[in-house]
Amino acid sequence: METKKFMGFLPVNAISIKDLFAFEKSFVNLLAIAVTVVFLVMFVVGVGNYLLHGHHVFNVTREHPWGLLIATYVFFVVSSTGLCIVGSLGDVFKFEALNYQLFSKRAIFGSIVTILAGFAVIAFEIGHPVRMMIYNVVSPGLTSAIWWMGTLYGLYLTFMIIEFIFLLRHEMRRAQVFGFIGLAVGLAAHSNLGSVFGFLNARPISNGVYYPTYFILTAFITGIFIAFIMMGFRYKLDFPPEIKKMLTGLAKIQGFLLGAFLFFAGWKMLTDVYGGMPGRADVAVHIFHSWTFWAEIVLAILIPGLVILLGQAKSHVLMFYASLIGMVGVFFMRYNLVHDTQLKPLQMMKTTRYQLPPQWVEYVPSTTEILISLGGLGLAFVMYYIGTRLFDLDESVTEEAPER
Amino acid sequence: MARYGMALDYKNCINCKACEVACKEENGVLLGADKHRIWVGANAPSGEWPHLDIVSSTFMPSQCQHCEDAPCEEVCPTHATYYDENHVVRVNSDKCILCSYCMNACPYDARYVDDRTVTVDKCTFCSDTRLARGETTTACQNTCPTKVRTFGDLDDPESEISILLKTRDHFSLKSHLGTHPKLYYLT
Numbered sequence: 001m002e003t004k005k006f007m008g009f010l011p012v013n014a015i016s017i018k019d020l021f022a023f024e025k026s027f028v029n030l031l032a033i034a035v036t037v038v039f040l041v042m043f044v045v046g047v048g049n050y051l052l053h054g055h056h057v058f059n060v061t062r063e064h065p066w067g068l069l070i071a072t073y074v075f076f077v078v079s080s081t082g083l084c085i086v087g088s089l090g091d092v093f094k095f096e097a098l099n100y101q102l103f104s105k106r107a108i109f110g111s112i113v114t115i116l117a118g119f120a121v122i123a124f125e126i127g128h129p130v131r132m133m134i135y136n137v138v139s140p141g142l143t144s145a146i147w148w149m150g151t152l153y154g155l156y157l158t159f160m161i162i163e164f165i166f167l168l169r170h171e172m173r174r175a176q177v178f179g180f181i182g183l184a185v186g187l188a189a190h191s192n193l194g195s196v197f198g199f200l201n202a203r204p205i206s207n208g209v210y211y212p213t214y215f216i217l218t219a220f221i222t223g224i225f226i227a228f229i230m231m232g233f234r235y236k237l238d239f240p241p242e243i244k245k246m247l248t249g250l251a252k253i254q255g256f257l258l259g260a261f262l263f264f265a266g267w268k269m270l271t272d273v274y275g276g277m278p279g280r281a282d283v284a285v286h287i288f289h290s291w292t293f294w295a296e297i298v299l300a301i302l303i304p305g306l307v308i309l310l311g312q313a314k315s316h317v318l319m320f321y322a323s324l325i326g327m328v329g330v331f332f333m334r335y336n337l338v339h340d341t342q343l344k345p346l347q348m349m350k351t352t353r354y355q356l357p358p359q360w361v362e363y364v365p366s367t368t369e370i371l372i373s374l375g376g377l378g379l380a381f382v383m384y385y386i387g388t389r390l391f392d393l394d395e396s397v398t399e400e401a402p403e404r
Numbered sequence: 405m406a407r408y409g410m411a412l413d414y415k416n417c418i419n420c421k422a423c424e425v426a427c428k429e430e431n432g433v434l435l436g437a438d439k440h441r442i443w444v445g446a447n448a449p450s451g452e453w454p455h456l457d458i459v460s461s462t463f464m465p466s467q468c469q470h471c472e473d474a475p476c477e478e479v480c481p482t483h484a485t486y487y488d489e490n491h492v493v494r495v496n497s498d499k500c501i502l503c504s505y506c507m508n509a510c511p512y513d514a515r516y517v518d519d520r521t522v523t524v525d526k527c528t529f530c531s532d533t534r535l536a537r538g539e540t541t542t543a544c545q546n547t548c549p550t551k552v553r554t555f556g557d558l559d560d561p562e563s564e565i566s567i568l569l570k571t572r573d574h575f576s577l578k579s580h581l582g583t584h585p586k587l588y589y590l591t
């Protein structure tokens with residue numbers, strides 16, 4: 001009785017654990033399952049290692065206190081904001097011509113899943129997450145960008161969940177209202193995440209308006225990449241016409257955004273290098289010589305950009321693969337953001353005999369950091385998969401579309 | 405209530421590191437810990453032998469600058485970092501969540517993670533130890549053989565440090581960042 005009542009309130013599919021394993025045993029599905037299981041095992045091992053040995057199993061140091069886990073957290077929350085933006089196109093802004101509604105529910109669910117995965121990862125980088133929840137409330141540091149970012153993301157998650165419930169219940173008007181508030185709070189939270197870096201006056205390479213704004217732009221780009229990936233899996237790359245139309249629309253927007261981002265990244269680099277500011281110019285030159293910078297540019301901008309350009313936004317299947325590559329590039333983008341901020345040592349004198357003065361701060365993620373980060377990806381996959389089973393994530397327009 | 409600061413006659417420093425040892429002993433810094441609380445940096449002489457630039461070779465004792473506009477305090481999400489009644493920048497380890505934001509924000513790399521409390525710590529001007537016992541000097545000042553360090557109340561015009569700062573030229577580190585450090589390097 002109780003379950004019935006709940007299902008009346010929140011339309012979920014009645015499934016059992018057994019149903020979760022009842023999927024078509026195709027090669028791609030099995031591969032996806034295998035990858036997810038491996039990632040989940042990695043998460044457990046990584047977290048276990050952390051619980052046993054504490055922060056010592058991370059390669060973070062005094063000079064480089066933020067490592068891969070922060071980058072992964074940023075990666076997930078950017079994905080979440082991106083999905084929220086893309087989802088809002090249909091659900092909040094009603095861009096009917098392009099039928100984004102076909103994707104809204106899935107996008108909003110994806111945004112919830114990705115931010116939860118992000119929270120799961122950062123819980124192990126923050127030394128005292130429980131203390132954080134207490135003192136964030138009883139002793140708020142209102143001048144701290146981290147405080148605003150964390151608080152706003154908490155609110156954002158709440159609004160996203162409310163919006164998703166209304167979407168499931170087909171209460172479109174309310175979903176729209178909460179979607180709008182959620183989007184506004186999400187954008188605020190996300191640009192605040194940029195300001196966590198942008199406010200640092202100790203780090204000229206990151207200081208300024210660049211990160212708070214580029215975060216919104218790159219979130220939109222990330223959201224569209226994930227839209228392609230989700231739809232690719234949903235329709236097994238055999239897209240029905242209305243989905244094709246939607247994807248073409250998204251690809252065009254993506255082309256524009258990637259162009260804009262190339263300008264952003266290009267001018268940031270040029271002003272950094274030729275602006276000649278000490279602590280910024282030298283760092284920028286150093287970044288220019290790092291392979292991770294080029295991984296970001298090539299994988300996240302050039303390859304997807306070329307695929308869109310050459311396919312005139314119509315090569316949907318190729319765009320699916322380009323989006324997978326793009327997401328790898330986006331990961332490097334996050335890693336670079338975190339690492340590059342900390343490249344320059346703040347204390348450059350020699351403090352120990354027989355040693356050279358510090359030049360650049362080195363950082364290579366430790367095994368445990370890698371395990372937990374990939375584990376976060378596994379968590380996102382599992383939550384998303386369960387969601388696709390539990391909820392009806394497609395709008396009614398697509399009901400005649402082939403089932404997975 | 406005082407406004408504590410420190411003047412460093414850094415050209416007198418002989419890099420004996422007695423201050424580092426005294427600080428460890430007084431404040432219970434872990435043995436073997438590198439650059440915890442205070443350290444002495446060395447600028448190697450520049451130039452090629454025999455044209456060495458002797459004046460470029462200096463020793464710079466350093467530590468938390470107890471900034472008056474401290475970036476570390478500004479970025480702390482839980483107010484774990486705060487100004488105490490003597491304008492000393494302190495960390496309340498009960499409130500520190502180890503987000504490490506302050507370590508990233510401090511322009512002087514003055515902060516480290518204490519492995520015992522698993523929170524961030526740094527120089528406190530001996531507030532928990534010597535000052536709490538009613539003494540008026542810090543351990544590093546007390547031990548320095550060449551009297552590099554002068555600690556005292558900047559608000560008291562008669563204090564030794566106030567007189568020094570009025571009579572000797574001085575500079576502070578990275579002053580362009582607007583952090584207003586309360587460590588003054590005498591020239």
Ligand code: SF4
Nearest residue numbers: 468469471474476510
């Ligand atoms: S030197 Fe660093 S730790 Fe000390 S008060 Fe200034 S910003 Fe804070």
Ligand code: SF4
Nearest residue numbers: 480500501503504506
């Ligand atoms: S690490 Fe601790 S003291 Fe530093 S900003 Fe975070 S909560 Fe504040």
